[in-house]
Amino acid sequence: MARQSGIIPLKGTIGNITFYKTKAGHLAREKGGVDASRIATDPAFVRTRENGAEFGRAGKAGKLLRTAFRALLLNIGDSYMSSRLTREMVKVIQADETNVRGQRNVIDGEAELLKGFEFNSNARLGGTLYAPFTTAIDRAAGTLIVDIPSFVPINMVAAPTGATHFKVLAAGAEIDFEAETFINGGAASAELPIDATATAVMALTVNVTDNTTKPLFLALGVEFYQQVNGALYSLKNGAFNALALVDISGIPAAPNP
Template sequence: MARQTGIIKLKGTIGDISFYKSSDGHLARIKGGPDANRIANDPAFQRTRENGSEFGRAGKGGKVIRNAIRVLLQNAKDKKVVSRLTKTLVAITKTDPVNERGARTIQDGDMGLLSNFEFNTNGKLGATLFAPFDVAFDRVTGDASLSLAPFAPTIRIAAPAGATHFKIVTGAAELDFPNEGSVFESDETAILPYDAADTAAIDLTVTVTPNSVLPVIQVVGVEFYQEVNGQMYPLKNGAYNALMVATVDTV
């Protein structure tokens, strides 16, 4: 892979060289490698097919998660969240002790590896919210809760420059990876002033399917706002909002 540095940036293919644009800039690479038919049928590529199958399954699993928490994720994500999430899910797939290589799944792996996953590396919850909080999930009732004792925002929250207000959000997602479906509910505080006065105690609860046998994740986040002439605006379009997987519960 090479970087294009000239004034004119190319896209497309010339001979064996492909020119393209990515998040890393304008790049170029030489086409090559075995053709698709050989990869699909040659015994020498059995391991490649197995890896490809599991990578594809991880990619679909990442889409299930992103679609499930879309309401919150659209306000708190970075440009590489898709690839980062897929990488984590590939690692989870590899821990599956039940299925054969190539058929391993996310739900049969150690989904605990998803705990503390940050959806926005530009605004990590672990570097934003310093107020202690408790999360709990009751599989029998389907209730997922978030609790914070009163705290002073300017002391317990590291807000980006320009923030005048914030809110705390949480959500729980019941994930059906085989059928690429989910159940999701979210809750949030009111928009609160970012000042030195203690907040009231915060208790948020959402409910998914009672007695579900599917994996459930709970996310916690902080969203920032700026007040201008009495109107609240998302600060820098949510560039520094935080959202993290706070807990993972499996049967």
């Protein structure tokens, strides 16, 4: 890989050289690698095919999870989030001890490995909201809950420069990775001033299907606003908004016969 220099950057392929643009600038690299038909059929590449199948499955599962939380992710500024989530989803699939390599999947893996995943690596929840909170997932009732005792925002919220208000949000999703469907919901506090006035106790509850057998995901986040002439505006397009998976309940164990 080489960096392009010159007045006019190139895009496309000339001979064996491919020119392309990335966040690191305009780059060039020589074409190479093994022919795709050989990878698809040659026994020497069986591990490559297995890894490729599972990586593709991880990417599809990650996209479904992102879609389930899309309403909040629209206000998150992290361009590498999808690739980071795919990487973690691969670990979930690799934890599948039921199926053989190449056929492992999210359903038989360990979805709980995603707990703590930060959707915005530039503004982590643990470094944004210092107020203690507890979570609970009640499958029988179909509820996902975040409880936050009263706290003083100026002491317990690490607000970026320019922020005058914040909002705490919870989102939950019941995801069917096989059917590629989901049921989601959300709850949020009011927009609160970042000052020395203690907040009310927060009990954020999200409802999904009663007695579901699908994996359940609970996320908690903080959004920041700036007040100008009495109106609140999202701060810097969500660059400082935090959102993380704080509780997960995978597939429940089958009852004993």
